[in-house]
Amino acid sequence: MLKIENLTLKKDSRQILEKVNLTVEKGEIYALLGRNGTGKTTLAYAIMGCNDYQPNEGKIIFEGKEITHLSISKRAKLGITLAWQKPAGFEGLTVGEYLRCKNKNANVHSLLSVVGLSSDYLNRTVDDKLSGGERKRIELASVMAMKPKLAILDEIDSGIDAPSLPFIRKTIQKMRADGITVFLISHSEATLNISDRASLIGAGRILKTASPKIVKEFFVKHCKKCSHLYKINWERIKYDF
Amino acid sequence: MISNEFEQLLSIYEKAGGNKDAFSDKGIANLLIHGDKVLNVNDVEGVILKSEQKKDGVIAHLSVGKDVRVKNPIHLCFGILSREGRQEIGVNIFIEDGAEAEVLAHCVFPNAVKVLHKMDANIKIGNDAKFRYQERHYHGEFGGIKVIPNAKVSVGKESIYENIFSLLKGKVGFLDFNYEVNCSGRSITNMIAKIYGKGEDEIRIKEKVNLNGEGARSLIKTRVVLKDKARAEVIGETYGNAPYARGHVDCVEILNGKEALAKAIPIVSVKDEKAKVTHEAAIGSVDKKQMETLMARGLEEEEAIDTIVKGILR
Numbered sequence: 253m254l255k256i257e258n259l260t261l262k263k264d265s266r267q268i269l270e271k272v273n274l275t276v277e278k279g280e281i282y283a284l285l286g287r288n289g290t291g292k293t294t295l296a297y298a299i300m301g302c303n304d305y306q307p308n309e310g311k312i313i314f315e316g317k318e319i320t321h322l323s324i325s326k327r328a329k330l331g332i333t334l335a336w337q338k339p340a341g342f343e344g345l346t347v348g349e350y351l352r353c354k355n356k357n358a359n360v361h362s363l364l365s366v367v368g369l370s371s372d373y374l375n376r377t378v379d380d381k382l383s384g385g386e387r388k389r390i391e392l393a394s395v396m397a398m399k400p401k402l403a404i405l406d407e408i409d410s411g412i413d414a415p416s417l418p419f420i421r422k423t424i425q426k427m428r429a430d431g432i433t434v435f436l437i438s439h440s441e442a443t444l445n446i447s448d449r450a451s452l453i454g455a456g457r458i459l460k461t462a463s464p465k466i467v468k469e470f471f472v473k474h475c476k477k478c479s480h481l482y483k484i485n486w487e488r489i490k491y492d493f
Numbered sequence: 494m495i496s497n498e499f500e501q502l503l504s505i506y507e508k509a510g511g512n513k514d515a516f517s518d519k520g521i522a523n524l525l526i527h528g529d530k531v532l533n534v535n536d537v538e539g540v541i542l543k544s545e546q547k548k549d550g551v552i553a554h555l556s557v558g559k560d561v562r563v564k565n566p567i568h569l570c571f572g573i574l575s576r577e578g579r580q581e582i583g584v585n586i587f588i589e590d591g592a593e594a595e596v597l598a599h600c601v602f603p604n605a606v607k608v609l610h611k612m613d614a615n616i617k618i619g620n621d622a623k624f625r626y627q628e629r630h631y632h633g634e635f636g637g638i639k640v641i642p643n644a645k646v647s648v649g650k651e652s653i654y655e656n657i658f659s660l661l662k663g664k665v666g667f668l669d670f671n672y673e674v675n676c677s678g679r680s681i682t683n684m685i686a687k688i689y690g691k692g693e694d695e696i697r698i699k700e701k702v703n704l705n706g707e708g709a710r711s712l713i714k715t716r717v718v719l720k721d722k723a724r725a726e727v728i729g730e731t732y733g734n735a736p737y738a739r740g741h742v743d744c745v746e747i748l749n750g751k752e753a754l755a756k757a758i759p760i761v762s763v764k765d766e767k768a769k770v771t772h773e774a775a776i777g778s779v780d781k782k783q784m785e786t787l788m789a790r791g792l793e794e795e796e797a798i799d800t801i802v803k804g805i806l807r
């Protein structure tokens with residue numbers, strides 16, 4: 253469904269992504285893990301087509317069609333959407349309006365209940381008065397309102413209270429059951445466990461792609477000990493490839 | 494003739510979002526002025542609403558008696574239906590101690606090509622009172638209008654004053670808004686202005702708040718969106734003159750047009766070491782992250798801008 257080929261992205265002459273290659277299969281939950289600052293969000297932005305994150309090299313292919321130079325709106329129309337790691341606030345815009353911004357007939361009550369919020373939220377504004385976790389849930393609901401083909405969820409589980417986490421994971425599994433392909437960025441082990449396949453990213457490179465279990469083991473063995481987020485000790489890990 | 498103007502003004506008033514039945518409801522204090530003519534006036538118990546004609550306009554007097562809580566908003570409507578005209582309104586408002594009232598004023602100039610609407614208001618709010626003044630403008634598409642609202646407001650001890658001015662429908666034309674508020678101890682003042690400038694509109698806003706009493710608080714919040722060649726200059730001034738006075742000036746101006754021009758001048762000053770006044774001003778194009786979020790939901794750029802602007806001006 254999604255193929256990324258040799259994607260390189262620089263910011264202020266610093267290489268953030270380096271020759272990233274990956275494939276996401278239709279209908280799977282594909283997880284991306286890696287330490288802070290390794291390029292996960294940057295990759296999410298590049299797939300979505302955000303303005304400041306245009307790749308310097310490489311290709312992004314969605315359902316067989318190259319989308320590397322398409323606008324965000326065009327990619328969204330093809331069925332790609334993104335839940336921001338730090339979602340934007342909107343002064344004066346209500347949750348109901350936000351959820352219905354594209355699909356006027358979206359069933360906002362059921363969307364809210366799917367993310368564990370009551371319909372009382374419909375008239376609240378999507379501004380910084382919402383708590384971090386509430387905003388995250390609304391972000392997930394707004395992604396679902398779009399009925400996308402590919403949902404990129406950037407740390408959708410961060411800021412969610414522990415008792416609700418299993419519930420959020422169930423929601424993501426339900427998305428898969430409904431035929432939505434999920435590109436999942438997360439730091440949580442339990443969230444990674446619901447994925448079908450995972451990749452580990454370090455210093456802007458994909459270090460390993462395998463089952464979530466294997467990738468996690470690899471991560472624990474190499475990255476947790478590594479104090480350099482940007483400089484990887486290639487000598488130490490190259491034998492694992 | 495008069496009844497014709499009455500009907501026409503009310504039908505436009507209704508289009509502008511007003512409830513025209515308010516002008517026939519005996520339970521609602523109201524005043525309807527076309528040009529320099531009073532078309533309707535009604536007061537209710539505890540509320541005195543009077544008007545006197547003057548050259549090119551009307552002087553309106555509104556007073557709300559001590560401890561009177563006015564149930565329904567007092568409806569005012571000022572308008573000129575013709576293409577040309579001049580309307581000078583004097584407004585004297587007196588809200589006595591302990592009273593509570595809300596005014597909903599609509600100013601309608603649907604066909605203005607060369608119209609002047611000038612308002613000079615004197616608003617005096619007693620102690621422990623609550624007063625809210627909401628003014629909504631409905632202009633036509635020609636932009637041939639000058640609107641010059643001036644007000645001097647004094648807010649008594651522990652009183653709450655809220656002023657909400659909005660000019661969102663039709664072209665602004667030329668607006669020169671000038672309010673000065675003097676605030677007594679532990680009073681609360683909220684000044685909110687929302688304006689959508691288009692074409693060659695020119696907007697000048699000057700709001701000045703003097704926090705003279707101990708513990709007085711104020712907020713000046715301005716939201717301006719400018720399209721085409723519209724220009725705006727927003728001056729928000731707050732003076733903390735007493736201990737524990739707290740003031741904030743919050744101005745957002747959004748440019749959505751290469752030739753639009755915005756300026757914000759916050760002036761904050763403190764005379765008492767225990768007072769605190771803060772300000773924030775954001776001028777620029779529509780927030781990029783907000784745009785990208787809505788576009789990632791499938792909205793086109795223009796639709797995303799409309800959605801964001803609608804929220805900000807609400």
Ligand SMILES: Nc1ncnc2c1ncn2[C@@H]1O[C@H](COP(=O)(O)OP(=O)(O)OP(=O)(O)O)[C@@H](O)[C@H]1O
Nearest residue numbers: 263264268287288289290291292293294295304337
């Ligand atoms: N616009 C930008 N300009 C400069 N540097 C940037 C920009 N965006 C991201 N970076 C840098 O790129 C690196 C990767 O950032 P990114 O947000 O992709 O990390 P991440 O893997 O998502 O981290 P986290 O787990 O903390 O969310 C960081 O060092 C960041 O500072």
Ligand SMILES: [Mg+2]
Nearest residue numbers: 292293294337
């Ligand atoms: Mg990130």
